[in-house]
Amino acid sequence: MQEHDNILEMRKIDKLFPGVKALDSVDFSVKRGEVHCLIGANGAGKSTLMKILSGAYVEDSGEIIFDGEKLKPHGTLERKKKGISVIYQELSLVNELTVGENVYINNYPKTKFGTVDWKEVYKKTQEIADEMNMQIDVRAKVSSLNIGQRQMTEIMKALASNAKLIVMDEPSSTLSKREFETLLQLIKDLKAKGITLIYISHHLEELFLVGDRITILRNGKFVACRNASEINEDHLVEYMTGAKVSEKNEYTEAKPLxxxxxxxxxxxxxxxxxxxxxxxxxxxxxxxxxxxxxxxxxxxxxxxxxxxxxxxxxxxxxxxxxxxxxxxxxxxxIGLIPENRKTQGLVQILPVWENMTMVALDKCKKNGIINYGVIRETCELYKKSLNVKTPSINTVIQNLSGGNQQKVIIAKWLFRDCDIxxxxxxxxxxxxxxxxxxxxxxxxxxxxxxxxxxxxxxxxxxxxxxxxxxxxxxxxxxxxxxxxxxxxxxxxxxxxxxxxxx
Missing domain, CATH: 3.40.50.300 (P-loop containing nucleotide triphosphate hydrolases)
Known part of the structure; x- marks a missing residue:
């Protein structure tokens, strides 16, 4: 591939977090106008790589070439001005603002007097919604929307920024079948207009519906880049895990209640x-x-x-x-493991052990004083029994992958000894x-x-x-x-x- 064919070149990217090497000399290139799928197991480095691309993180070493220009480390707003828009799995909307306000946040149309042109904000937002064939009240507060509608609002937000490259991180994870079909059509329309897309999903079957090429990461390293037409799901799973998985559809046998x-x-x-x-x-x-x-x-x-x-x-x-x-x-x-684990199931700035114990501290007291020895022992027990992959129970929960965060929520309710x-x-x-x-x-x-x-x-x-x-x-x-x-x-x-x- 010639370099001028690429709109994006990420070369030898390294990123180290406390106790975790998230990216290890990763190369990643994207052709202009293609839909490029990026996959890997939880913790493989996909989101970290995209946060570096967006400017949310700064790489420890390596370089990024976008649209022929070498990018210097700077924030997300500057990267957006360059034409890079990232829709993260954990949505970044402001709940108390309306759909239209979120779509054009930091980019509001202005009147000739320099004030925000609210009529134009909602007119343009409605035009995007109509183009997506989406039924949504553009004046509704985001807090009143379901997760599927919030995801679609994020996509509209990216479209409104006139991006050259849009990254979609798990865009279909909360969409209905009809909304997903709308998303597929939107991706086709964007591609036809020359917009480049990076598509991240754990639903492997989706990759073959949307993607031209697929790059696989494993344990923070580049594994392979293949044309979607030349591989199948089994190949992807082997690339992702380094081993074959057991056959699917192994349903448990019926048992008397x-x-x-x-x-x-x-x-x-x-x-x-x-x-x-x-x-x-x-x-x-x-x-x-x-x-x-x-x-x-x-x-x-x-x-x-x-x-x-x-x-x-x-x-x-x-x-x-x-x-x-x-x-x-x-x-x-009775315990609840919610749909949105990041905002409703966990406190992201706290360590693993505090998240595990937050509903069961009364079980860790002796003579009215918290027994940290019991806490450590029990948390280590659940870390081992549930195979929670974390450097330590002292690791801040937001540094864990989604799957390991889910295991911590399960441990939280087991610590509480919930029956249901x-x-x-x-x-x-x-x-x-x-x-x-x-x-x-x-x-x-x-x-x-x-x-x-x-x-x-x-x-x-x-x-x-x-x-x-x-x-x-x-x-x-x-x-x-x-x-x-x-x-x-x-x-x-x-x-x-x-x-x-x-």
Whole structure:
């Protein structure tokens, strides 16, 4: 490849964090006008490399050539002016601003008097939304949007900056099927206009839908760059892991449910769902499946006391409960692993051990004084048993990969000795090998008598780990399927149409 064919050349990039060498002499090049996929297991260095490209991090050594110019270390605003826009997996929107305000933040159109032209802000934002075939209120506050809509707002924000190169880090992780189809069309349109894209995803099948070439990183090092047309998913997994993974679709065998009901929900109704009823048995993994917006998350948040519900009855171990806040649910040994682990499940600036213990400090006291020896011993035990990859339990949690952060949240609730876990999107943004570990952890916990409700947008995930699956559509429960009767095609059809036809 000739150098002038490339819009981007990152050469011999090194980056060291305390205890972790995130990037080790990485080379990465992107052709002008292509869709270039960048993949690797959690902790492979993908996000770090892109943060260096964006100016959020400064490389320890190496050089970056963009559009024929050698870039000097400077901040994200300067890189945006150069034409580089990065949409991170952890979204960077301001919740109390509107969609339009977020899309044009730091780039507001001005009137002839030098003031912000709000009419033009919303007009231009609406034009982008219409181009994306997206139904969204451009004057709505971001705090009122679901995660899928927030992701789309980030994409609009990048388009509004007239970027030459757009990096999409896990753009589809929270999108519905329809929104993903819109994203695919948008990518085609952007490519047709000559805009270059870097696409990062753990959904390997997506790479072959969008990508021209694929670069693989492993443990902070460059492994390979291949044309998407010349390889398949198995090749990618081998590049990512250095070893072959076990065959997919190894579903657990159906087992008889324990007669003991740990949770009974009857007629649950809130602002999003209507008349939801089910029982959760001891040692059962119950799945909630449906499209984004079907109301799955709202069900478990109401059970946990995070959201109010208008009517319905909930029994815990046979006795009526109605949690007014999450503290009551936690006191009754119920834990929530939320969809957005970074903002709702963890405190990013605290170390691993503090995140593991934050709901269980009362269990670590002796004569009213915190026993740090017990804390260290227990945290090290969970670090080992859950295979949390971290240099130390003193490592700040934000330096861990997404998969290892998820394991820390699981450890937090095990530390609390919860009997029931409510798990929302357990493997969102997690690579294929760590997914296998999470699945194993969930099934092992079930074997130990823990009961779990798992919300997931990945049907195959629920088929693998669940004993029963409830299918939801537009806030209603439309079908329940037991493991011995799982029919993937029917479950998918019901989730899309809302019709359960025999």
């Amino acid at each position: 324990n007669d003991e009901k740990v949770l009974e929900v009857k007629g649950l109704t809130n602002h999003k769902v209507r008349n939801i009823s089910f029982d959760l048995h001891k040692g059962e993994v119950l799945g909630l499946y449906g499209l984004v917006g079907a109301g799955r998350t709202e069900v478990i948040r109401s059970i946990f006391g995070a959201d109010l519900y208008e009517k319905g009855d909930i029994k815990l171990h046979g006795r009526p409960v109605h949690f007014k806040h999450t503290g009551e649910a936690i006191a009754n040994k 876990l409510l798990i929302d999107e357990p493997t969102q943004g997690i690579d294929v090998m760590v997914k296998e570990e999470i699945y194993k952890i969930i099934r092992n916990l079930a074997d130990e008598g823990k009961s779990m409700i798992v919300v997931s947008s990945e049907l195959d995930e629920l088929l693998r780990i669940c004993d029963n699956i409830i299918v939801m559509f537009d806030g209603k429960e439309v079908m329940t399927s037991s493991k011995e009767n799982f029919n993937p095609d029917k479950i998918l059809s019901v989730s899309v149409t809302g019709r359960n036809e025999s």
